[in-house]
Each structure stands twice: as structure tokens, then as C-alpha cells.
Amino acid sequence: MGAIATTVKEQIQKLTERGMDFDWGIEKAEEILLDIGYYRLGFYWNPFEIDATHKFEKDTKFSTVVKLYYLDVDLKNILNKALNRIEINLRTQLIYIVSNEYPQYPTWFANKKVMDSYFVDEFPKYYDNKFKDKNKPIKKHHNNYPNDIYAPAWKTLEFLSFGSIYSIFYSLKDEMLKYKIAKYYGFKSIKTFHNFFQTIIFIRNICAHSGLLYDSNTPKEISTTPFFKFNNNNKHSLDSSIKVILYFLGKISNDRKDIIESEISTLFDSFQNDNVIMKIITDKIGYIKIG
Structure with missing residues (x-):
């Protein structure tokens, strides 16, 4: 056009x-x-x-195009439920673990003893008057405590983007504290946790902003782990990203993981009589039904 x-x-x-x-x-x-x-x-x-x-x-056929569109929409809706649960949990664990490690620093995210200097120096750009006015609990906090530069972590971090939450984790100075957070989700390697975290953000951004999901490939190779195997050894495919999502979800709630996994399987199975769509599910998404 x-x-x-x-x-x-x-x-x-x-x-x-x-x-x-x-x-x-x-x-x-x-x-x-x-x-x-x-x-x-x-x-x-x-x-x-x-x-x-x-x-x-x-x-x-035009019908095939429309079916592919709704496959993408339905898959995004399913994954969004999982991603929202993961985002809240990751946000909660970061706030809880770091805040209890530094109880003397309620605004530890802006403290150079805790965070890398570049993050602390850049943070005022995001925590501006627009941010305060947009988020009522933050605005209320500053009305009640006008001398505070920032609201405490358990208030402030609730209103930051998921990408900012990743940046905060990445900018923590204490590697053992990072490891403590990663270990909560079963990781022995901070590097692998970083990689999985980035994969979650990549898929979350596609789902949240109406991006093209079925044909998405992660820009970075997903780390090899003992948690699952990659279909056709494809470490960039959407199916591999879904495995990352399901892994995280299983660490939060096995019941919820089973529900989401079943919904994905049911969605893909609904196209089993459509050879064209099934080829896309297999070749582009990378999904292979087991059992």
C-alpha cells in the first residue's frame, strides 16, 4: 500500500x-x-x-491470513496473563529482597552505595513532576512528606516500567545480592538470569504494544540451561521464549503454569486440520507437540 x-x-x-x-x-x-x-x-x-x-x-486464501492474525492475537492474550504474573512477581521480589538488605535506605534505588553511579545520576530524568502527578500514591507521598526527594522503593518501583525494573537489577552493585534474587527463581548463574529476564521483557513488549508475535525471534540467543531443551536447537524462536516464560511461571505457581501451557497447546491444536497454519506454527514459532 x-x-x-x-x-x-x-x-x-x-x-x-x-x-x-x-x-x-x-x-x-x-x-x-x-x-x-x-x-x-x-x-x-x-x-x-x-x-x-x-x-x-x-x-x-484470505481466510488463512485472518486465521493467522487471530492466532497471533489469541497467543498474545494467553502470554499476557503469564507475563503480567511474572512481572509483578519479579518486581515484588526485587523490592522485598533489596529493601530488607538495606532497611536503612528506603530509597536505595537512588543511593550510590547500593546502585551504580550512572543509574543514580540518570534517575531524576524519570522521576520528574510528570511522574509524580501521573501516579497518585507518589503524589500523595510528596504531599505528606514534601522534603522527601523520592518515595520509598516499595512505592516508587511499583510505577516504573518493567524495563526500568531490569535496569535496577542490572545496576545493583552487590553481586551476591543479585545472586540471591536469581537463586529465588532457581538460577545458579546471574548471567543466565539476566538472559532470561531480557527474553521476558522482549516478549512482553511485543504483547503489550501490538507487535508481531508469531514471527518474532529474540535478538540475543537464549542461554542453554538444564531447565528445558530447545526444539531444533533454535535458541531464538518464539517457542524457546515461551519455554522461558513457562519456566518463570512454574517458579511462581505450578498450577498457573499448567493452565497457561494447556491454553497454548489447545490454541495450537485448534489448527491441526489447517496445514498452512500448522506449518507456520512449526516452522516460524518452532512449536513441536510432544506426546
Whole structure:
């Protein structure tokens, strides 16, 4: 689609010329394009394009594109439930463990005895008047304690982004304290914990910001661990990232892990009679059903 807006009928004509089979009918296609949008759906018919002119491979069906879109949406919704639980738990453990290690420093995240200097020096950029006004408990704290530069960690860290939580963990000076947090989740290596933490953030950002999930590959190789095996030894695939998510979730609640794992399996199984989608699940996501 170029720089000039087009009508739904023009969009359908363009797709028809490129070889799309509107197997659900033109009226249904118009409804879907007006619902989801031509641009957004384009990410899901992209795998079926075969040349630089965006021609589709033979027998590319509009229904397949829409099914792939909803596979992506449904998988994001499932993973979001797991990721939210993990994010809250990681945030809670960081606050709890570090705050109890330094009870004399309620704002330890801004203390150079605890944190790397560069983090402390940069933190005021994020903890500004906009941050205080946006988050009512923080604003209330400063109304009650006007001389405080920051609210205590158990208040402040609740309103920071998940990426900031990772930065705080990374910036802790005490390696043994980092190890204590990592050990809580069963890690013997801080480096591996860092790697898994980054993987969680990568997938969480895709799910939270309507990114393309089914075709995602982690920029960094996921660390080899005894916790699980990688399908086809692919340490970048979405399936490998899902294994990381399920590992973390299992350390928080085995029951919740079982529920999420079952929901993912049920979602993928629902396409077992669709060879095209199943090939994407196998080849792009990297999922292989066991048993």
C-alpha cells in the first residue's frame, strides 16, 4: 500500500490482482478490512508473498491470513496473563529482597552505595513532576512528606516500567545480592538470569504494544540451561521464549503454569486440520507437540 489512501474496494482489487483468494466472499472481506485494517493485516499476508511485486503464492486464501492474525492475537492474550504474573512477581521480589538488605535506605534505588553511579545520576530524568502527578500514591507521598526527594522503593518501583525494573537489577552493585534474587527463581548463574529476564521483557513488549508475535525471534540467543531443551536447537524462536516464560511461571505457581501451557497447546491444536497454519506454527514459532 502506497502513500495514497485507498478505499476498501480498491484494497480488495489490489489484493485480487496480486493473487489473493477471497474464499469467504467479498462482503466478509470488506467487513474484516474495515475492522482490522489493511495495513495491520498486511503483516499476516506477508509470509505468502513470493516476489518484490508482492504477488501471492498460488492458492493464498484470505481466510488463512485472518486465521493467522487471530492466532497471533489469541497467543498474545494467553502470554499476557503469564507475563503480567511474572512481572509483578519479579518486581515484588526485587523490592522485598533489596529493601530488607538495606532497611536503612528506603530509597536505595537512588543511593550510590547500593546502585551504580550512572543509574543514580540518570534517575531524576524519570522521576520528574510528570511522574509524580501521573501516579497518585507518589503524589500523595510528596504531599505528606514534601522534603522527601523520592518515595520509598516499595512505592516508587511499583510505577516504573518493567524495563526500568531490569535496569535496577542490572545496576545493583552487590553481586551476591543479585545472586540471591536469581537463586529465588532457581538460577545458579546471574548471567543466565539476566538472559532470561531480557527474553521476558522482549516478549512482553511485543504483547503489550501490538507487535508481531508469531514471527518474532529474540535478538540475543537464549542461554542453554538444564531447565528445558530447545526444539531444533533454535535458541531464538518464539517457542524457546515461551519455554522461558513457562519456566518463570512454574517458579511462581505450578498450577498457573499448567493452565497457561494447556491454553497454548489447545490454541495450537485448534489448527491441526489447517496445514498452512500448522506449518507456520512449526516452522516460524518452532512449536513441536510432544506426546
